[in-house]
Amino acid sequence: xxxGKCKLCLKEKELLKQSHIIPKFMYKEIYENNSMVYFEPxxxxxxxxxTGYFDKNILCKDCDGSVIGKLEDYVSRFFYGGRLDISLKxxxxxxxxxxxxxxxxxxxxIKLFLLSLIWRASISNNKFFSEVKIGATYExxxxxxxxxxxxxxxxxxxxxxxxxxxxxxxxxMTRQPAQVKFNFSSKTGYVFFxxxxxxxxxxxxxxxxxxxxxxxxxxxxxRFLMIQANEKLREDFITDNFINI
Numbered sequence: 176x177x178x179g180k181c182k183l184c185l186k187e188k189e190l191l192k193q194s195h196i197i198p199k200f201m202y203k204e205i206y207e208n209n210s211m212v213y214f215e216p217x218x219x220x221x222x223x224x225x226t227g228y229f230d231k232n233i234l235c236k237d238c239d240g241s242v243i244g245k246l247e248d249y250v251s252r253f254f255y256g257g258r259l260d261i262s263l264k265x266x267x268x269x270x271x272x273x274x275x276x277x278x279x280x281x282x283x284x285i286k287l288f289l290l291s292l293i294w295r296a297s298i299s300n301n302k303f304f305s306e307v308k309i310g311a312t313y314e315x316x317x318x319x320x321x322x323x324x325x326x327x328x329x330x331x332x333x334x335x336x337x338x339x340x341x342x343x344x345x346x347x348m349t350r351q352p353a354q355v356k357f358n359f360s361s362k363t364g365y366v367f368f369x370x371x372x373x374x375x376x377x378x379x380x381x382x383x384x385x386x387x388x389x390x391x392x393x394x395x396x397x398r399f400l401m402i403q404a405n406e407k408l409r410e411d412f413i414t415d416n417f418i419n420i
Contacts, residue, residue, distance in 0.1 A: 181235040182298050183242065183322050188235035195229045196295045196304060200251040202349055202370040230299045242322060243295075246288040249281055253399075273403040274390070275338070282394045286327050289334045289392070290317045293365060293376050296352060306354045307365050309378050316380075326394070330382040333391040337373040337402040346371035360384065 179190045234243070253261070261279050294317040296307040309317075313332070320327050339345040350368040357364055357377060367374040382388060390400055 177232055179232055181238055182233045183238040183318060184235065186235070188237070190232040191234055191236060191239055192231050193229045194231070194234040194239050194295075196299050196301060197228045197292070197367075197369060198247045198251070200247065200255060201372075203255075228301055228303050230295075230301050233295075233298060238322070242324075243291050246284050246291060246321075249284040250288045253277075253280065253285070275401045275403055277399040278396060280397050280399045282392060282397045283324075283326050285399060286392055286394075287321055287324070289374070289376075290327065290332060291321050292367070292374070293332070294318065294321065296365075296367075303351055307352050308354075309365075313378060328381075329391065329394050330388060331380060333377055333379075333382050333388060335375040335387060335390045335402070336400075337375070337404055338371065339373065339404045340371040341404065342371070 177190050178187060180186070181188050181190060261277050293307065293309065294314060296304040297309045297314055299307075317332075319325070347370070348368065349370055352365055352367045355364045355366050355375075362377055362379050364375060364377045367376075377384075377387060390402060392399055
């Protein structure tokens with residue numbers, strides 16, 4: 176291990192050779208023969224990634240394993256099964272959409288995990304995340320939230336999550352994160368598509384768009400919402416209401 180400044184705790188420590196930017200549990204189901212299939216949008220062909228997406232010399236062992244690792248542990252059990260005391264309601268109608276609603280979730284851990292995902296992508300030198308540049312100000316705000324384990328407000332950099340995992344071919348697809356512009360707003364956003372799940376982040380200190388916030392993590396009742404893509408959910412709904420793709 177090399178000695179250097181950890182980008183999370185800012186201390187001089189031994190730095191890891193591999194810190195995953197996208198946690199392995201998020202795409203574990205699309206591994207084939209211990210390799211990950213990645214869909215290359217520029218060519219419409221797939222290619223093989225042996226170890227996923229990682230960077231070297233950015234995090235120390237404590238920050239990677241204890242700080243971010245605790246967030247990943249909770250979210251992995253939340254998404255993929257584990258002993259969690261939550262109330263899950265599937266396909267709750269919200270307008271014309273099907274929405275998966277989970278209540279009694281650990282709001283802080285899920286919120287900090289989502290912020291850690293885009294923060295890691297932004298500080299990474301891995302070319303896969305080259306479009307994700309949230310800027311030094313947001314990187315520092317998120318870093319402090321994560322390392323200090325703070326409760327973050329709903330309207331700070333909210334994230335809408337849409338699952339396409341009912342569609343077998345999309346379930347096995349991962350795309351390079353892309354920068355996007357939002358309709359009726361000058362704010363910048365980023366879209367991650369990981370193993371059939373789309374994460375739409377809006378980079379803002381205080382989001383006031385009620386339509387967007389209606390589909391995001393909510394701290395008032397510790398509620399998690401995820402839009403379930405089906406035949407009724409067309410891409411024009413997303414472009415009309417959220418972003419220009």
